[in-house]
Each structure stands twice: as structure tokens, then as C-alpha cells.
Amino acid sequence: MFSLSEDELNLRILGCADGPASVNAELHAQGSHRYISVDPIYVFSGTEIEFRVHDTYDTIVSQVKKNSHRYLWNHFSDPDAQGAARLAAMRHFLTDYESGMAEGRYIAGSLPRLPFSNKEFDLCLCSHLLFLYSEQLSQDFHITALLEQLRVAREVRVFPLFDLNCQRSIHLDPVRHSLDKEGYYSELVKVAHEFQKGANEMLRVCAK
Numbered sequence: 001m002f003s004l005s006e007d008e009l010n011l012r013i014l015g016c017a018d019g020p021a022s023v024n025a026e027l028h029a030q031g032s033h034r035y036i037s038v039d040p041i042y043v044f045s046g047t048e049i050e051f052r053v054h055d056t057y058d059t060i061v062s063q064v065k066k067n068s069h070r071y072l073w074n075h076f077s078d079p080d081a082q083g084a085a086r087l088a089a090m091r092h093f094l095t096d097y098e099s100g101m102a103e104g105r106y107i108a109g110s111l112p113r114l115p116f117s118n119k120e121f122d123l124c125l126c127s128h129l130l131f132l133y134s135e136q137l138s139q140d141f142h143i144t145a146l147l148e149q150l151r152v153a154r155e156v157r158v159f160p161l162f163d164l165n166c167q168r169s170i171h172l173d174p175v176r177h178s179l180d181k182e183g184y185y186s187e188l189v190k191v192a193h194e195f196q197k198g199a200n201e202m203l204r205v206c207a208k
């Protein structure tokens with residue numbers, strides 16, 4: 001999703017809106033100590049998060065099944081396999097959550113205001129929130145949220161740039177225009193990962 005190199009994995013990285021994903025647990029197991037996840041759900045216990053993920057499981061899998069022609073089924077064989085992979089990732093996350101919370105690797109917080117100081121991170125990665133929820137989150141929210149991520153990190157990467165209907169987000173061009181006016185350079189970079197058909201680019205933003 002983010003074309004991360006081995007060297008970049010050693011940077012101070014913020015995973016913004018990581019939710020119950022396993023990236024923090026996986027990097028920590030590999031010896032990385034500079035990856036921090038922020039998400040509003042981290043006010044909840046592991047048991048509460050697990051309950052919520054199971055509670056929404058059928059709805060999410062059936063939505064993907066209804067639109068399965070809009071996805072590429074090469075990495076996951078079908079919607080059930082994708083759902084199973086999400087649950088496996090959550091279980092991995094849960095094994096790490098309590099100790100990671102005690103170590104300050106999971107921090108509760110919500111865009112558009114993050115609980116970090118200026119340039120505390122080299123890189124902020126945001127997956128499956130901005131642009132994906134284009135109907136639910138306004139253009140202004142996208143701009144404010146990206147400026148906040150750029151306050152706390154030198155560079156921001158966002159994936160995917162398609163909305164839930166698997167269409168390129170209507171916010172993408174106006175948001176990039178606003179970032180340009182605020183003094184930021186942005187570019188679309190092709191990445192290896194593609195699940196929604198055609199959604200194989202990330203947005204990369206940094207100061208000009």
C-alpha cells in the first residue's frame with residue numbers, strides 16, 4: 001500500500017487510523033520500536049474491540065460480496081477469505097494490544113486533532129479512512145486532517161484514493177489543490193497493492 005523500503009521501516013512512523021490492524025504487532029515482533037498507532041477505538045479494551053469487529057463482520061463481508069466484481073481476487077481468493085484474513089490480523093493485534101498500550105505504541109486519538117507534538121514523526125501512514133469514506137467525511141475534514149498529519153509528521157502517505165463505491169474520490173483533486181496553496185507538494189505514486197480495481201496509487205505529501 002505504501003511502497004515502504006526496509007530503510008523506511010526504521011523511521012519514526014505514525015500509523016494513523018490503524019484500528020485492529022496487525023502492522024504494529026508485526027513490526028514490533030521484528031524489533032522495530034519506532035512505530036506508533038493512533039485510533040479512536042484505543043479507548044476500548046481488547047475484548048470490546050474484538051466484540052465490535054465480530055459484530056460488524058457479516059455486514060462488511062456481505063457488502064464486499066455484493067460488489068465483488070469491483071475487486072481483484074488475486075491476493076484474497078474470495079470475500080470469505082478476505083474476511084478471515086481480517087479476523088486473523090485482529091487476533092494478532094489483540095495479542096500485542098495490552099503490552100503495546102503499556103509501552104505507548106497504541107494511543108487513543110482522533111483526527112482532526114492528534115495528541116502529538118510538531119514533527120514527532122518522519123512518516124505518517126493512513127490507510128482505509130481518508131478518501132475511502134468520501135461520502136461520510138467532508139472535503140474540509142480531509143484538508144484539516146491532512147494538515148494535522150503534516151503538522152506531526154514530515155511526510156504523509158494515504159491509501160487507497162478510491163471511495164467505498166470503488167470510484168476515485170471526488171475530494172482528491174480539490175484536497176491536493178488546497179495542500180498546494182498551503183505550501184505542500186503532493187504526488188500520486190503507483191504501488192504494488194491493488195484490491196479495489198484500479199486503486200493502485202497512494203497519495204504522498206510533504207513540504208515543498
Ligand SMILES: C[S@@+](CC[C@H](N)C(=O)[O-])C[C@H]1O[C@@H](n2cnc3c(N)ncnc32)[C@H](O)[C@@H]1O
Pocket residue numbers: 016017018019020021038039040041109110111112126127128129
Ligand atoms: C476501515 S478501518 C482501517 C483500519 C486500518 N487502517 C486498515 O487499513 O486495516 C478505519 C479506521 O479509522 C478509524 N477512525 C475513524 N474515525 C477516525 C478519526 N476521526 N481519526 C482517526 N481514526 C479514525 C476507525 O476507528 C477505524 O479503525
